[in-house]
Amino acid sequence: MTYWESQWGCYPDGNQQLLDEARFWVRIMKEHAMFIQLGLPGCDTELIREAQAFADRFQMLETVLDDVTSIGPELLQELKQAVMEFIQYKRRLLRARIQCQLGGGLFPLLLDHITREAIHFLNALERGQPLMAGSFEELTQEEVFWLRIMKEHLEFIIHLLDPSERTLINTAEELKDTTARLLETARDLDSLTRSQPDTFPALLRFTDEVLSTITLVRDFKATGYELALLCQILSIIPTPLLLDHVRREADRALEEISRLLSETASR
Ligand SMILES: [Fe+2]
Numbered sequence: 427m428t429y430w431e432s433q434w435g436c437y438p439d440g441n442q443q444l445l446d447e448a449r450f451w452v453r454i455m456k457e458h459a460m461f462i463q464l465g466l467p468g469c470d471t472e473l474i475r476e477a478q479a480f481a482d483r484f485q486m487l488e489t490v491l492d493d494v495t496s497i498g499p500e501l502l503q504e505l506k507q508a509v510m511e512f513i514q515y516k517r518r519l520l521r522a523r524i525q526c527q528l529g530g531g532l533f534p535l536l537l538d539h540i541t542r543e544a545i546h547f548l549n550a551l552e553r554g555q556p557l558m559a560g561s562f563e564e565l566t567q568e569e570v571f572w573l574r575i576m577k578e579h580l581e582f583i584i585h586l587l588d589p590s591e592r593t594l595i596n597t598a599e600e601l602k603d604t605t606a607r608l609l610e611t612a613r614d615l616d617s618l619t620r621s622q623p624d625t626f627p628a629l630l631r632f633t634d635e636v637l638s639t640i641t642l643v644r645d646f647k648a649t650g651y652e653l654a655l656l657c658q659i660l661s662i663i664p665t666p667l668l669l670d671h672v673r674r675e676a677d678r679a680l681e682e683i684s685r686l687l688s689e690t691a692s693r
Pocket residue numbers: 454458540543671675
């Protein structure tokens with residue numbers, strides 16, 4: 427039994443996997459729309475209305491995805507269209523933020539971060555099915571994507587915690603440093619894969635390290651979420667849901683990287 431199978435059961439087939447991916451990301455998109463709403467200045471009523479419309483649209487798609495057993499061409503088109511329009515909206519907000527035409531509590535890097543996540547989802551929809559081929563390059567590219575996301579989650583959390591939360595900030599800083607180091611290595615290894623080696627044992631060893639670090643990051647977020655629900659954290663985190671959101675993304679990273687590792691290891 428492979429690592430992936432022992433952790434998450436048997437491999438679903440292509441369409442099943444796309445459905446699973448769409449269900450995951452549509453919920454994430456809906457929550458991005460909710461977080462944007464919370465971060466926009468109260469006077470920007472038109473932008474808030476647009477964010478609400480995206481939240482409603484992704485909620486509707488979430489309900490549809492719950493009821494289907496596979497994604498037909500029409501639904502696929504609808505998903506792509508919604509994600510493309512959401513990417514444009516997020517970019518519009520980021521542009522306004524960079525040009526100092528938008529106030530509120532949305533970090534520019536956060537807007538960029540959630541745009542990259544939407545692009546990741548759009549790429550999966552356009553491929554028709556998730557990465558399954560098991561090439562070293564696909565593995566390193568996924569690692570670069572997810573390690574950057576994990577590093578930024580920790581950076582956002584560090585900025586949102588109250589300065590008096592020194593222990594939590596310290597833990598987050600340490601995890602962020604480890605993640606940043608792994609990201610740098612992942613970029614190096616990604617470049618090394620261009621020589622198209624037949625075997626790459628060092629990459630497999632490195633991937634185990636990536637998985638254990640992301641597991642620690644996931645556990646840190648899960649603990650943070652529990653503490654936030656109990657009102658035991660001092661912070662300006664707008665809602666505990668944000669911590670649950672980033673925890674689910676860490677679990678997704680573990681799933682995707684493990685699946686690709688298992689594919690490449692059995693080449
Ligand atoms: Fe997200």
